[in-house]
Amino acid sequence: MAVGPPGPTEDSNLTTRGEVRDRMDYDVIVIGGGHAGSEAANAAARLGARTLLITSFLARIGQMSCNPAIGGVAKGTVAREVDALGGLMGRATDRTTLHFRMLNRSKGPAVWAPRAQCDRGLYPREVRRQLEERASLDLFQATVDALLVEEGRVAGVTASDGSRFRARAVVLTAGTFLRGRIHLGTDRQVDAGRAGDPPSILLAEQLAELGMRAERFKTGTPPRIDGRTVDFDCFHRQDGEAEGHRFSHWEQADGLPSLPCWIGSAGPEVKEIVRDSLGLSALYGGAISSLGPRYCPSIEDKVVKFPDADRHQLFLEPEGLETSELYVNGLSTSLPADVQRRFLRAVPGLGSARMTQPGYAIEYDFFSPQSLSATLAVPELPGLWLAGQINGTTGYEEAAGQGVVAGINAALHVQERDPWVPARDEAFLGVLVDDLITRGVDEPYRLFTSRAEFRLILRQDNCLTRLGPVAERLGLLTDEESRHLDEHLRLVERTREWVDEARVRPEQVNDWLRARGGSPILEPQPLQRLLRRPEVGLEAMLAAGGPLEGVAFDSDACTTVEMETKYAGYIERDRARADSLRRRDQQPLPPDAEYLDFGSLSWEARHKLERVRPENLGQAARIPGISPADLQNLLVEIRKRSRGVVARETPGKPSPSGDA
């Protein structure tokens, strides 16, 4: 194991005589090395827990199994939240970025969305490099066959090589590996957790024996092609942004040389080939019945559901700096490889393109997250946490976010500290976890800004101000990171004060204003007032020079202060609403409530409450189909029981006769 800079705690596998002995006892074991698993292990180790990450192929830690990109709308914010909590994703992304864009720039900063195309080969190496910086974290390559269960508690794992590891907390992040099955057309199926990797069968069987009821989802990938065989003249070139935006709050990585993406389209010829071959599609030929994500539809879905659309956009995304391979985003499919070759060649510009890897659909087990607690723990199996795609989500960022939450809470549990549950108005992570455990999933779950009722507060620019202090309090940060956090908070404060006090003179800004089509100012005025104009962005104004000579320049701080100035009324209103909702969240519900006996609630409401077992009144209110009236009855029932009145017993008046 490489020795990196020391983490929050020192640890050693050395015995007194200096001989190395493999440790078999841990605080936390993380099964799986994908985006959920690596973040869970990192978070637990940062909290000082002696942590083991065990995965089938160490070389594939942090593997990007789908498209080689991190971020996007809402997802970019999650990636930055993970980073603010000391996570791996932001730094790994920044160091391997081939192409960065801030999506939604034409809208307000509240929905700006950083997204980076990354080098698929380099990204996993950056993840592993960071993991190896954590002194209290061990890595071990093996397939886990079973959980060690003792007296109803999870106490460790058994690997396929026979070795047993003990731990007080186990985080399972099996992704798509549990009974994973790949489909290439109707007649070619391979048991696999990802192309080329065997699935987890024994573990899945044990989980079923333990009473966990698995459901099936499917997802898919598009084919990849050899870039040397593409006629790029038929595509629209999209270059990344030159400016130094980034995901990580902790370091300013140099990144890699920039590569373009290419935008083209699949037209009527492609649609016709797909339509004629639908019978061969695993999806439409009957081989797969489970649900896939609506917002990541296969080309078969697009052809069937939108027959009138002329053409569908597709993006050629670079796979890496040192390969010409391209990822054909938009053509996800479960058709046989020869059909994929044919429809690819019907795409303008791909007439002589060679396919390097066919797309495929994969079916896998997941567990309904409604049965999880808010820390992502499994209440029926103490000692077990679940994170990532196994909970019915899709996306690297969603997986990473859950990994952080599960890893932190597994470690806190071992350390007998209070759990940490992010709130809906605190982080997208809070929205994510609460949606999962409260609403459950009926299709692979992906985050959108529309899922957050307080998206004006949950922005990509203020992740560190929102979560940095939490990370510091929990003990996730190194000393250097803590110092950096303090500096950043001070910088935001200074920027805010400066904006509050500064006045601008006409000659400082009028040329700049005119250039943006704004009306010039006639006399000196407070900067605040100027900032309230929609066309005036603080960062852009500062970048143009002028009034801000000598003020430290930080993109996030500028955006934060600008938002809070420009939309002060809206943000205050959201905060007030969030505060009033929080009061509901602070009203706990008894963990042992017998919801099925709550006679005054509708039958459906009783069953929904029983399934979700909400931890507080706010969570109960967010269960779909629970009406305000149900909530009222719920309160009455709870109050009735806390007063010791036994249900279904009529007070007074015994009936001496005629009582059957």
Place this chain on the structure above:
Amino acid sequence: MKALRPEADPVQETIAAIATAPGRGAIAVVRVSGPDTVQVARRLGLTDLSPRTALLRRLEHPEGGQPVDRVLAILFPAPASYTGEDLLEISSHGGTLLPQLVLDAVLAAGARLAEPGEFTRRAYLNGRIDLLQAEATADLIEAASPALAGAALHQLERGLSRRIESLRERMIEVQALLAYDIDFPEEDDGPLDRTRVDEALAALRDDLDTLLALAPEGEMLREGALTVIAGRPNAGKSSLFNSLVGFERAIVTEHPGTTRDAIEAVVGVEGYPFRLVDTAGLREASGAVEEIGIEVARSYLGRADIVLFCVESGRSLEPDEIAFLDEWPSNGRTTILVRTKADLRPAGELGPPADGDRCALQVELSAEQGEGIGKLRTMMLDAAWSGLRARPEAPLVTRRRHIRALESARSSIDEFSAACEASLPPEIAVTHLQDATVRLEELLGSVSTEDLLDRVFSSFCVGK
């Protein structure tokens, strides 16, 4: 009926009440609802009830078992009952004594006396009806005019609920367009087509305006159009009052007013209620507008929807009458100049033009002989109920609560447009549409959740 808001709910017990009106009648109905209904029934000797089947049984007092009455008992098991709970309807013999004895037996068997409106309240709390339907139930029971009963029945059958739901759905559809634009910036469809948003919102505004346009009449349905009779002493006011009241034999109720400076009657004209107010017969407590000598129930005048200003036929207006007409008519109320005592005017002799331009609406009538009353009634109908009469099938809002919610939704749409106009970004502007949606949901008493994303996915091809 008590307020139906789901607050301060008492512990859910089994409740009972006599559901029919007190007094002599062939039968009376006692209703029992709640978790212990079946046990209560057993204690009353009703041991073999089967769901939704009317059974003739002897009802016995639980303490001692002596017979109370022969009753027809029907059990409606939860959740398919009016309240959503186990519900028992006991039809006993009517009259003043027996229903009370039956109720006493039911209470002795473990039920408690229901609060006014509690059955309906439970129906709402159990999700059997929405808030609008609960209100409609109250209106239906209290309706004093066929028009209100009609509107209430329409509302009970979810006519208004459906209209509000459709407004809400369309509001969400607009938000879905904006959500799509925000959450899927790289899709096939390209940037948001603003005209789609604008057109949808214009249609929503129109529909809200249509509902609101009828709202004042809807609100007026409950109390009736306040119709105040005014005029100098002996101008024929009480004859007019009596003649309007007597003409419609239908519903005449004396209104126990708080200030006894007038007498009132609610009169139905073609099913539409008018609340007729006159100072006639109350000379001592007269509300004469002393300085000008016109008798009128002053405390009502400011709120009047219609003023019937009585002047004897065949004479010119006196200065005090002119002053009244000049000073008082305003605030959207209609003044009808009623030329009374037409029978006393010499036959064949037409009255002087009588300052016709002072009052656009004039009618000459003889209260004694009934002439002209029909014309007056038509004028009153036109003045108070023209909107409703033109669109009798339209969903109607009848309460302040409805009007406030709709007005607030309406102004939120305007705020959205203003925000867009001021170039505020979509995620900011759309908060106003979220407000509008919440207003409509509050109107229904429901709050929704995932509809927005469902909408996005059902109508767009989302790929990246």
